[in-house]
Amino acid sequence: MINLIDGLLRMIDKAAEQGTRQAARQYGRRSLLAKTGAALIGGALLPILPFDRTSGSAFAAEGEDETACEYWRYCALDGNLCNTSGGTTTSCPPGSSASKVSWVGTCLNPNDGKDYLVSYNDCCGKASVTGSTFCFTSERERPGYRMGLYNDIxxxxxxxxxxYHCTVAVLVGLADE
Known part of the structure; x- marks a missing residue:
């Protein structure tokens, strides 16, 4: 049994050596270092790439229309929906940029019964589009002197x-009880 294992290990060792020698003949050191470095850096940057964290069933149930003003996330939105103006629910259309200041709403998600903080950012720098959906929902809106809770600015x-072009609705997190 030991001879069988020893023979198997020698075959694996020989195959690895032959593969390494073949690769050394075919590729230079710089090429190997460049590819290894690119793989390491690419692997390190992978966790910071953006991805949609809202795809869970708690946020958009089957059959919900994110282009309708009645969508739960738009409870305090006043403006054109970006997802009907060339962007998405959470990102501005090309050629526009998110406002540096925003207002926040607390919206009840009927799918899980929890309140969420939603940041509403206007997308700026591009003319408004005709045919986009305009929503005016002011649940729990505060008077104009409470600027961060007022959407008529x-x-x-x-x-x-x-x-002004349109408005995005980005989930910030669960509202504290």
Whole structure:
């Protein structure tokens, strides 16, 4: 039995040596180092790439229309929906940028019965699109003197491009009870 295992290990060792020698003949050291470095850096950067964390069933149930003003995430939205204006629910359309200031709403998700903080950012720097869906929902809106809770302001005022285009609704997290 020991001879069988010893023979198997020698075959594996010989195959590995032949593969390494073949690779050394075919590729240079710099090429190997460059590819290894790219793989290491790419692997290290993978966790910071953006991805949609809202795809869980708690956020968008089957059959819900994210392009309708009645969608739960839009409970305090006042403006054009970006997902009907060339963007998505959470990202501005090309050619526009998110406002540097925003307002926050607390919206009840009927799918899980929890309250979520939703940040509403206007997308600025591009003319408004005709045919986009305009929503005016002001659940729990506060008077104008509470600026962070008031949605009737041009929130593009802090950006270089002050033209309003549409509004995104980004989930911030669960609201504290």
């Amino acid at each position: 041009n929130w593009c005022m802090a950006n270089d491009d002050k033209g």
